[in-house]
Amino acid sequence: MEAGVSGEQASVFVGGGGEGYGLPQDLLLKFGNRHGLIAGATGTGKTITLQILAEGFSAAGVPVFLSDVKGDVSGMAAAGSAEGKLHDSFTKRAATIGLDLQYAACPVTFWDLYGEQGHPIRATVSEMGPLLLSRLLELSEAQEGVLNVAFRLADEEGLPLLDLKDLQAMLVFIGENANTISTRYGLVSTSSIGAIQRRLLVLENEGGAKLFGEPALQLADLMLLDESGRGRVNILAADKLMQSPRLYATFLLWLLSELFEELPEVGDPDKPKLVFFFDEAHLLFNDAPKALVQKVEQVARLIRSKGVGVYFITQNPQDVPENILGQLGNRVQHALRAFTAKDQQALRLAAQTYRPNERFNTEDAIRDVGTGEAVTSFLEAKGAPGIVERTLIRPPSSQVGPIDVAVRTAVIAASPLKGKYETMIDRESAYEKLRARAEAAAKSAESSDTGKLSEQVFGKEGAQSDDFNHARRYDGGGKARSTTSQTRSTSRKSDSVTEAFAKSFARQLGTRSGQAIVRGVLGSIFGRR
Template sequence: MNEILLGKSQLQTTAPDIYLHARYGNRHGMIAGATGTGKTVSLTVMAEGFSRLGVPVFLADVKGDLAGMSQAAVLGDKLKPRLDKLGITNFAPSANPVVFWDIYGKLGHPVRATVTEMGPTLFARLLELNDVQSGVLEILFKLADDHGWLLLDLKDLRALLTWASDKDNAKTISAQYGLVSPTSIAAIQRSLLTLDSAGGDAFFGEPALDLADFMRQDMSGRGIVNILAADQLILRPMLYSTFLLWLLSELFEKLPEVGDLDVPKLVFFFDEAHLLFDDCPPTLQKRVEQVVRLIRSKGVGVYFCSQNPDDAPDVVLGQLGNRVQHALRAFTPRDQKAVRSAAETFAPNPLLGNVADVITQLGVGEALVSTLQDGGVPLPVERALIVPPTSRIGAITDAERATIRSRSPVGGKYDTAVDRESAYEILSQRTNATAASPVAGDGTGTAPAAAQSPGWGKAVSDAVFGTNRRQGMIEALAKSAVRNAGGRLGSALMRGVLGSLLRK
């Protein structure tokens, strides 16, 4: 049967084994609990369970201990007593098929997206812009789309900002698209510099991530476990959370409707889930909630992992059908509120007693579990001892990581960056041509009188925006069509729902 053994009930029930049924794996879930209570073990058990069923998995390795899924478990002094306590006699250590990813390209294959694909909404969040600055960024993205200027990496966006900061260009943009003030452009440039200094430039570029490479199986039919090295990325929480939101948006946008399947097409684990919603603008949060609510029909299961179950908004929590709650400690008023909130989300079980009290009494490796059963009915909450994963729990050596990377089926595709013609090259050519043209007029190295006249800037602007640019625009459109014929970019309408929903 398509089910994943999560644990053994510690109550006197007729069904001691507690399973997560794969046909409800796309109904999302939550793994919560205080630090050190066993969340990582529960996550690993779920992830390798889905992998055995042929379901690809994506997860972020925040502490570096999920990389052990690439290695088989070792029957040591800690594991044997737990297996005996659980009554498991057929335990078979095994490694999982793993592909390592890393935005910085150090501990895995580089993960890249283009600025165009990210879209103005998510990019504004990444830069932590205010509403006015976000509106200016929206205008600049629209401008680039209209003129076929591809925004692939940060230098493309930087070149566009520099070009738009010219007084005459800014005046023409403001007349046709909306007000673009020098103050807002300067603020965006400063934020972009901060992002660049934080290593964000490594994320933007090509080859951009192809979602098909996340949804693979190995030769034996097991789903690939995609592990994102996030121990350094988590130090940049805005970049971490924006990347995950972009990835979820891309999945929602690109995958077809499939309804309920026997097993999901992909399972997505969000560790440190509270970062997704901290300082999230209301409009963006509504879109995230919409995606979480609707992506189930695309065959994607989303599982949030966090210390407190109330780290996610109520609308999101209402979509989570499978829950694993490890111990919480009610030391503060917020902790006490979190315990009560967690207790109220479970289907009651008369054999358990007061759920809120039990949550504070759980030991390491214990959890309250409720999963969807036949007909989508929640299982009355069970107190369970979580089974151990068949893979190693913990970090791996550099040599082990290198061996896994050398066997990767996608290394040759992503390890070498590509820099093709885009906005930076196009705008640089325009700037150079404009600067060289006046000097060539009389051979003296001095701009002719026309260049010094007030109308010169307008003439240059008209060459880009005005009615006299027909031939240039035909050529630009032709080049753009060639560039995009086999590509993944295209216009704003091709962005993920989180990046351009306002324009749809």
């Protein structure tokens, strides 16, 4: 049996048996969009399982997206080595499970939110939406309400929110006109605005601002094939991103929601259109509000009809909410350690989720399997869960461990997307438009105040001549006259700018149709569900 696609039905070969093990295990491609789970304690082989599944899908012409949280998965861009101790153990394993092991690299596209280890990957603030941004910024309910107002106002006023400075400018404007805006949208607290601005500053200091801007990611670029028809493996460099775990989880969740919103319905395809691996999945659900978990559940339930398979990688199945766990039909369970009473309970619960095998006790097997071994269950011909089996996971065809900088640089240079995302574009958006409005309002107010001052001091006739007015402002000794009207006008000037801006904006609010931009299921505004 060769690596990659195998069997009478198109499938991904995962592993096989030897003495004391079960039948060969394959993941049927037609059920690849039924989602899956890779679980197990640290050091039990989850990364290798992720690698061989990604290889198999790629060989079958299915694009893959995954995150490289430790730098290990980058080795998929290079072929495995036929030398060394690792090769010897792989050769032995391949012989045991009947695999014709052939080393080969995968077609890889590297991405990096920070633009250092791959193509920059960005989203606009508007695409991210207030729900995910509130999660990212850890906002309170009141603060999330203010953020919703900012998005609604930006939509109605035609003020695109593309990067963080756009959102910051929008919040400043809301703060300066809080009274006017509150009459329509409810109380807008300046303290909440200040709290959001501080959170945005922290996000900016952590490098999160690089996520927001243009050119934004086009999903079609994640679904490319190479010249031989293999699916490209999109690897997100996440070793640095993992230092901001909430940013990591929010970005991947946004990407998942965008796939759900933009891809057309395809029903039950012969193979997935894209497979999405969500590593360190517990970060998605840690301290997540109930509303967000419900959204994730909705996406996981419905996105399979778009031809997308989602595979969660985590240490313990209990890291995934039960309603979502029940939708994961393809499972690879590496060893779980049971050192405490809580661990033993988790082990027992994990075993209960599998269809039992009369040949062995599932709970004992999950505890006893070694590194590179797993308890597996894949969907069978009619979509029913397969009987659980002890499985020796096949060796990967690509390199185990990270590639060096030179190889990564060469892969990026040869990418079909080279140059498309590297240069950031800063087109006119909310920041520029609000600044232009403020400048126009300031000029209007200054002109108005100057005219009123002339009328008050010299009368309407005297105010008609600029030269005459200039002469009358000074006495014979060259001293400027100080009048009550001048003093009053000067003190009023700073207020008049804001007043003019606010009144102009209030008039616009009354005449706008109020049609808002429709956002994705996780980018909704004002509680859209």
